[in-house]
Amino acid sequence: MARPTIADIAARAGVSKGAVSxxxxxxxxxxxxxxxxxxxxxxxxxxxxxxxxxALGRAAPDAVGxxxxxxxxxxxVEPFFGELLSGLQxxxxxxxxxxxxxxxxxxxxxxxxxxxWAAQQRVAGFVVLDLTVDDPRPAxxxxxxxxxxxxxxxxxxxxxxxYAWIDDAEAMLSAIDYLAALGHHDIVHVAGLEQFRxxxxxxxxxESSRERLDLRCRSIPTDFSDTEGAAITRRLLASRExxxxxxxxxxxxxxxxxxxALEMGVDVPGExxxxxxxxxxxxxxxxxALTALSRDTQAWGREIGxxxxxxxxxxxxxxxxxxxxxxxxxxxxxARVRRS
Amino acid sequence: MARPTIADIAARAGVSKGAVSxxxxxxxxxxxxxxxxxxxxxxxxxxxxxxxxxALGRAAPDAVGxxxxxxxxxxxVEPFFGELLSGLQxxxxxxxxxxxxxxxxxxxxxxxxxxxWAAQQRVAGFVVLDLTVDDPRPAxxxxxxxxxxxxxxxxxxxxxxxYAWIDDAEAMLSAIDYLAALGHHDIVHVAGLEQFRxxxxxxxxxESSRERLDLRCRSIPTDFSDTEGAAITRRLLASRExxxxxxxxxxxxxxxxxxxALEMGVDVPGExxxxxxxxxxxxxxxxxALTALSRDTQAWGREIGxxxxxxxxxxxxxxxxxxxxxxxxxxxxxARVRRS
Numbered sequence: 128m129a130r131p132t133i134a135d136i137a138a139r140a141g142v143s144k145g146a147v148s149x150x151x152x153x154x155x156x157x158x159x160x161x162x163x164x165x166x167x168x169x170x171x172x173x174x175x176x177x178x179x180x181x182a183l184g185r186a187a188p189d190a191v192g193x194x195x196x197x198x199x200x201x202x203x204v205e206p207f208f209g210e211l212l213s214g215l216q217x218x219x220x221x222x223x224x225x226x227x228x229x230x231x232x233x234x235x236x237x238x239x240x241x242x243x244w245a246a247q248q249r250v251a252g253f254v255v256l257d258l259t260v261d262d263p264r265p266a267x268x269x270x271x272x273x274x275x276x277x278x279x280x281x282x283x284x285x286x287x288x289x290y291a292w293i294d295d296a297e298a299m300l301s302a303i304d305y306l307a308a309l310g311h312h313d314i315v316h317v318a319g320l321e322q323f324r325x326x327x328x329x330x331x332x333x334e335s336s337r338e339r340l341d342l343r344c345r346s347i348p349t350d351f352s353d354t355e356g357a358a359i360t361r362r363l364l365a366s367r368e369x370x371x372x373x374x375x376x377x378x379x380x381x382x383x384x385x386x387x388a389l390e391m392g393v394d395v396p397g398e399x400x401x402x403x404x405x406x407x408x409x410x411x412x413x414x415x416a417l418t419a420l421s422r423d424t425q426a427w428g429r430e431i432g433x434x435x436x437x438x439x440x441x442x443x444x445x446x447x448x449x450x451x452x453x454x455x456x457x458x459x460x461x462a463r464v465r466r467s
Numbered sequence: 468m469a470r471p472t473i474a475d476i477a478a479r480a481g482v483s484k485g486a487v488s489x490x491x492x493x494x495x496x497x498x499x500x501x502x503x504x505x506x507x508x509x510x511x512x513x514x515x516x517x518x519x520x521x522a523l524g525r526a527a528p529d530a531v532g533x534x535x536x537x538x539x540x541x542x543x544v545e546p547f548f549g550e551l552l553s554g555l556q557x558x559x560x561x562x563x564x565x566x567x568x569x570x571x572x573x574x575x576x577x578x579x580x581x582x583x584w585a586a587q588q589r590v591a592g593f594v595v596l597d598l599t600v601d602d603p604r605p606a607x608x609x610x611x612x613x614x615x616x617x618x619x620x621x622x623x624x625x626x627x628x629x630y631a632w633i634d635d636a637e638a639m640l641s642a643i644d645y646l647a648a649l650g651h652h653d654i655v656h657v658a659g660l661e662q663f664r665x666x667x668x669x670x671x672x673x674e675s676s677r678e679r680l681d682l683r684c685r686s687i688p689t690d691f692s693d694t695e696g697a698a699i700t701r702r703l704l705a706s707r708e709x710x711x712x713x714x715x716x717x718x719x720x721x722x723x724x725x726x727x728a729l730e731m732g733v734d735v736p737g738e739x740x741x742x743x744x745x746x747x748x749x750x751x752x753x754x755x756a757l758t759a760l761s762r763d764t765q766a767w768g769r770e771i772g773x774x775x776x777x778x779x780x781x782x783x784x785x786x787x788x789x790x791x792x793x794x795x796x797x798x799x800x801x802a803r804v805r806r807s
Contacts, residue, residue: 189589190567209549216570227530229565230556249529353748382752389754408693412722414729414754 133440140168148222148440190225191435192250196237197230197257206378206407207424214425215254218432224251238267245271251439254278254431255288259322274438276446278431279325289438289446291431295325298420298453299332302374302402305455307340310464311372311400314344317359317384319376321348329376329404349380356380360387364399371464372400378409381417385460396462406456415459422453473780480508488562488780530565531775532590536577537570537597546718546747547764554765555594558772564591574599578607585611591779594618594771595628599662614778616786618771619665629778629786631771635665638760638793639672642714642742645795647680650804651712651740654684657699657724659716661688669716669744689720696720700727704739711804712740718749721757725800736802746796755799762793 133151137144142157142165149156150165157165193215216226227250231237241264244250251273255264258279265286268275280292306314316333319326330346337344349355356375363370364387375381381403388395395401395415403410406421427450434446473491477484482501489496490505497505533555556566567590571577581604584590591613595604598619605626608615620632646654656673659666670686677684689695696715703710704727715721721743728735735741735755743750746761767790774786 192565206546206549209546212552213570216568220570220572223569223571225532225567225569227565227567228556229563230553230560231563232560379748382748386752386754408719408722409749409752412726412749412753414726 132444136165136169136172139172140165148436151440189223190227190250191219191432191439192227192229192241192244192253193256194229194231194237194240194244194253195256196232196234206409207405210407210424211428211431214428214430215432216428217425218429219436221433222436224432224436234263238264241268241271245273248273252276252435254435258282258324260324260327262324274435274442276431276435276438280447287445289434289444291427291434291446291448291450293325293422293427293450294452295328296332298404299329299374300336301452301455302404302420303333303336303340303342305457306372306374306400306402306461307336307342309372309400309461312340312342312464313368313370314342314372314374315363315370316344316346317356317373317375317380318346318348319351326376333374349376351377351380353379353383356383357387360384361391364388364391364393370399372402372461374402374404376404378403378405378407378417378419381405381419382409382413385413385415385417396460397465400461400464402455402461404453406453410458418455418457418459418461420453421456422451472784476505476509476512479512480505488776491780529563530567530590531559531772531779532567532569532581532584532593533596534569534571534577534580534584534593535596536572536574546749547745550747550764551768551771554768554770555772556768557765558769559776561773562776564772564776574603578604581608581611585613588613592616592775594775598622598664600664600667602664614775614782616771616775616778620787627785629774629784631767631774631786631788631790633665633762633767633790634792635668636672638744639669639714640676641792641795642744642760643673643676643680643682645797646712646714646740646742646801647676647682649712649740649801652680652682652804653708653710654682654712654714655703655710656684656686657696657713657715657720658686658688659691666716673714689716691717691720693719693723696723697727700724701731704728704731704733710739712742712801714742714744716744718743718745718747718757718759721745721759722749722753725753725755725757736800737805740801740804742795742801744793746793750798758795758797758799758801760793761796762791 133144133147137147146157146161147165150162151169219226229240231240241253253275255275255277258277265288269288275288277288277290280290282288282290318330333344333346336342347359373384375384381401385395385401388399393399401417403417403419406419410417410419434448438444438446473484473487477487482505486497486501487505490502491509559566569580571580581593593615595615595617598617605628609628615628617628617630620630622628622630658670673684673686676682687699713724715724721741725735725741728739733739741757743757743759746759750757750759774788778784778786
């Protein structure tokens with residue numbers, strides 16, 4: 128008989144998978160009576176925990192690792208990251224699991240930390256962000272003894288890690304289609320870091336619309352900072368071939384771009400329409416408020432937290448999860464193109 | 468002879484305290500030759516590591532704990548927290564130390580986690596936020612085997628923990644003095660959570676100015692959310708006794724308050740002046756840009772990271788550190804009171 132899963136035990140005991148997980152991990156959340164029944168069923172089914180730590184009779188690590196090789200400064204100003212982190216923590220804390228966070232200065236150092244923490248059994252799993260083109264991490268993580276979940280994707284067929292993804296291309300197309308319907312054909316996409324796979328997917332989505340919508344469009348990669356967002360906007364608005372619409376890959380860049388337009392006396396949305404790819408408090412507080420691709424980043428973080436806990440319970444499982452595609456929320460920064 | 472400190476060893480070996488710390492903790496950062504000399508000197512001086520983990524011959528935990536009993540949602544929208552966290556991580560990562568982060572739902576649960584993690588030697592130290600009136604945590608933490616650093620203060624004489632503080636009263640006075648100099652006597656302070664000691668100090672500073680500056684002033688406590696900031700502003704601006712100036716305890720509330728003024732057609736700063744107690748990207752991106760008490764939160768976080776590492780190296784030490792007092796940065800949201 129194959130090794131029973133938590134789902135098998137839950138089915139036979141007539142309880143939820145969550146209850147089985149609580150009981151097997153010795154956590155509060157189920158009555159003593161239920162716990163005893165679940166443990167009896169698990170025993171009957173010859174259930175044994177997977178993790179090396181538990182097999183050695185040691186306590187399982189109560190933390191999930193998040194190792195980032197971004198500069199710490201960019202995390203502070205990015206509402207996206209704060210919201211993701213708080214959602215992730217909320218998801219993990221339903222089980223009292225901590226988040227072990229480390230910022231390092233290179234991808235090599237990041238990989239070394241994955242190996243160290245897995246070898247030392249310091250964490251029960253990893254959450255991995257910022258998937259890049261030719262990313263070496265999925266292969267490394269696939270060989271470690273602790274489960275990993277990649278935030279981003281879809282992964283290549285050769286990459287067998289679990290992942291949770293968002294359809295960036297579909298979201299980008301919804302913004303472009305809307306701008307084209309308003310008569311915009313000169314569109315610039317102020318993109319994020321070009322080595323990120325999700326940036327590449329957004330760029331490709333814009334390119335794929337060029338003929339279909341008769342666009343004169345291009346993508347300009349940046350480092351995601353408000354400084355570069357502002358500098359590029361200044362250049363675009365000062366040029367002779369000024370676009371009629373700009374799509375920014377983050378709310379921080381979009382708000383900085385709006386600031387430049389106001390500073391230069393360029394009317395938004397009269398002379399240029401602005402769309403932000405991220406939505407946060409920032410986009411709602413500006414005047415004009417920004418049209419943005421909106422998503423619930425906290426909910427996304429919470430789902431990631433729940434998924435990695437599921438992988439910790441069932442290390443053999445592979446999870447592929449798709450978050451809802453961001454939807455375009457139209458506010459005051461977009462309008463029909465003005466005939467000149 | 469008293470137990471030698473890292474400073475003693477550094478002095479005798481003729482190297483920096485950082486080099487001693489690297490050498491004693493077996494970390495990269497010093498040459499093999501220097502390491503050997505430092506270890507010889509340490510041995511000569513009968514140095515022995517404090518930490519129970521090291522005394523037992525186990526590896527010292529490479530993480531510092533941060534346990535929060537705030538709702539996760541408030542962390543996401545608060546630029547202050549994101550900046551503090553990234554600075555803290557930057558300070559810790561100079562030594563490759565991770566941050567172990569856990570959000571719990573009550574102060575009792577938070578205290579239980581301190582006890583558990585200390586007993587399990589999961590972290591080398593704790594950083595403690597949001598000091599409240601009659602806070603039970605300093606007493607509990609003072610009895611644990613791992614060092615703690617409180618962010619806030621000054622502590623009571625009976626509380627012997629290390630702390631790093633900021634002079635909230637002095638900062639508040641600088642804002643109030645400035646507003647009074649512009650002719651404002653009707654000032655409302657939209658405060659944060661009233662159980663926080665720093666909120667109490669800001670309220671007391673305003674009260675202490677009432678007679679001196681002939682103010683008609685009051686403080687209204689909130690939960691720090693943009694929702695409450697907006698609701699209170701709506702009430703204040705609709706009332707007959709409308710204040711001529713409002714000081715908000717956070718940038719999120721200040722920006723929300725500005726949004727309400729714009730929505731109600733109340734001119735800022737023509738009819739009401741606005742000051743934010745926190746400064747971030749938010750305050751610089753609004754129109755008008757907000758006058759704010761500015762501080763370098765990332766630098767503050769970095770200092771906290773370095774201080775807790777110092778306490779980990781020297782658990783017997785007590786550190787009392789004062790961060791620079793925030794300075795008032797005047798932008799476009801404050802002006803002389805208009806004569807009516």
